Amino acid sequence: MAQALLIIDFQNDFTAGGALAVPEGDEIAGPVSRLSHHFDFIAATRDWHPPDHASFDTQGGPWPVHCVQGTHGADFHPAMKDVEVDAVVDVGKGRDDEGYSGFEKSDLAQILHDNGVDEVYVCGLATDYCVRASAIDACREGFDVIVVEDAVRAVEVTPGDSERAFADMREAGVQIATSEEVLAGAGAT
Ligand code: VGL
Ligand code: ZN
Numbered sequence: 001m002a003q004a005l006l007i008i009d010f011q012n013d014f015t016a017g018g019a020l021a022v023p024e025g026d027e028i029a030g031p032v033s034r035l036s037h038h039f040d041f042i043a044a045t046r047d048w049h050p051p052d053h054a055s056f057d058t059q060g061g062p063w064p065v066h067c068v069q070g071t072h073g074a075d076f077h078p079a080m081k082d083v084e085v086d087a088v089v090d091v092g093k094g095r096d097d098e099g100y101s102g103f104e105k106s107d108l109a110q111i112l113h114d115n116g117v118d119e120v121y122v123c124g125l126a127t128d129y130c131v132r133a134s135a136i137d138a139c140r141e142g143f144d145v146i147v148v149e150d151a152v153r154a155v156e157v158t159p160g161d162s163e164r165a166f167a168d169m170r171e172a173g174v175q176i177a178t179s180e181e182v183l184a185g186a187g188a189t
Contacts, residue, residue, distance in 0.1 A: 001118035005039040006138070007032060008102060008124030008131050008152075009047045010080055013066040013073035015125075020066040022126045024153045029079035031151035031179040032123055036083040038183055041115050044083070045102035047130065048074060048090035055092075055099070069093070087111045100133035109141045119144040121182060122174075123151030128161040136172040146175045148182055 010032060012018050015025040036042060047067035055061040067074040069090075089108045092099020102108050112120065120143045122135045131152050138145045147169055154162035166176060 002041060002116045003039060003119045003121060004041040004043060004112055004115065004117040005035055006102065006120050006122045006124075006134065007036075007042065007044040007080075007083070007085070008122065008134050009045055009067075009126070010077045010124050011046060011067055011073065012075050012077060013047075015077050018066070019064050019073050020155075022153050022155050025125050026077070026079075028123060028125070028151045028153060029077065031148065033079060033082055034183060035121065035123060035148065035151060035179055039121070041112075041117060042083065042085050043087040043089060043102075043108060043111060044076070044080070044085045045089045045091055045106075045108070045124070045130070045134065046074060046076070047092050047099060049092050049099065050095055052095055053092065053099075054096050067092070086115075100130050101137045102130070102134040103137040103141060104133075112141075112143065117143070119146070121146050121148055121177075123148045123179075125153060127152040127154035128157075128165040129155060132165040132169055135169050135174045139173045144175075145169075145173070146177050146182070148179050149176050150179050 056065045
């Protein structure tokens with residue numbers, strides 16, 4: 001069976017200068033790049049919203065307008081240019097799709113199963129939203145799941161959200177490891 005790297009929403013709008021910039025979001029570029037060379041199969045999600053997505057503040061939702069389909073903000077971060085992505089999965093496409101989990105209304109589980117994947121290493125943005133939801137759903141789908149703690153960053157709308165997200169993920173059966181441990185081939189802690 002095989003391992004896959006799952007890169008969540010590493011997009012312009014979630015990094016410096018973006019509409020919903022995650023603090024230190026750019027800093028995952030190094031670990032994500034190093035991890036990418038270590039995996040035979042890489043899937044990357046994009047937050048991919050219509051202009052009137054229900055989560056936007058213009059529609060009464062909690063977030064600024066972000067990751068609108070086909071815009072620069074929705075493009076992958078420049079650091080993704082060096083990453084050989086095997087499958088791109090877009091989520092949050094429907095006006096009312098929450099779009100936090102890469103598995104919501106997507107083929108992601110099927111794509112991973114079709115490629116013999118049983119172990120999924122998760123990195124990307126943001127720890128307390130899409131990474132959390134995707135990692136927990138990956139567990140529910142029956143994958144072994146390891147979140148790479150130095151290759152994720154949190155929005156932290158409320159202080160402590162990152163810590164709570166890690167606790168929720170652990171409780172769901174997610175393991176946590178550093179990129180150094182993953183690259184050294186050591187087991188997750
Ligand atoms: C995300 C808030 C809104 C994420 C997406 O990728 O974590 N957060 N849309
Ligand atoms: Zn979104």
